Amino acid sequence: MDDDMPDEVFPDLRTRHIGGWGVAQIAAGTGLAVYAMWVGILQPGFRKVPLKLQVPYIPASKGQVKNVMTLLRGRTGGLVDLGSGDGRIVLEAYQQGFSPAVGYELNPWLVQLARFHAWRAGQHGKVSYRREDLWKVDLSKCKNVTVFLAPSVLSLLKKKLQAELPDDALVVAGRFPFPDWNPCRIEGHGVDRAWAYSMQAQRQHTSQKNENFGATVNDTENELVQEKLSTLKIN
């Protein structure tokens, strides 16, 4: 190619610089695009959810899924993933023998994406993804529960789990542990880490702790939690 060519063909590029106004326009455009994506794709379903309980969608890593499944080894029956995202945990659980395998997810786009992933994996109709608020789901018959939610949400969720799950239920948390709960097993390291909790052992531990602290504190705490949970029941 001729050395002079760029100067002749793109004379403008040599003289035009992106000034402050150009940078501001690019920044505003990018910000708007990110906001539109957040509102249109990641946020639907969350408008009525208090801000501190809005957990963004972050898919579990491969290592995290593997660790969650390792902790569920030997378990049978159904499984629910609370806040199922693109459905990867539910799909993997079904493929490893858990049935029914159900995901509850508020974001309709993610529910559709999860269904697409299930269809692509040839499991269409075998797994179930429901667009439901996890706070409204009746967990009284769930034996295996998985969660990957923010610590602030987990500290409230543990009260719901403790109130509703049967004694023989196992809860597996990915990435963040339940604050103040005693895991029966831990698998993996760093961001891939997962914690398993036996409901029966957890109940015993909690009641022992409450005995030590006295019933009055326990009653007050329960009242506060009930109050908080009732405000979370979103229409």
Ligand SMILES: C[S@@+](CC[C@H](N)C(=O)[O-])C[C@H]1O[C@@H](n2cnc3c(N)ncnc32)[C@H](O)[C@@H]1O
């Ligand atoms: C960190 S992501 C985890 C996704 C998936 N469980 C995984 O491990 O890949 C948390 C998910 O919970 C969903 N979520 C948050 N609050 C919810 C609620 N109240 N009811 C149902 N889903 C909820 C979010 O939309 C998000 O997809």
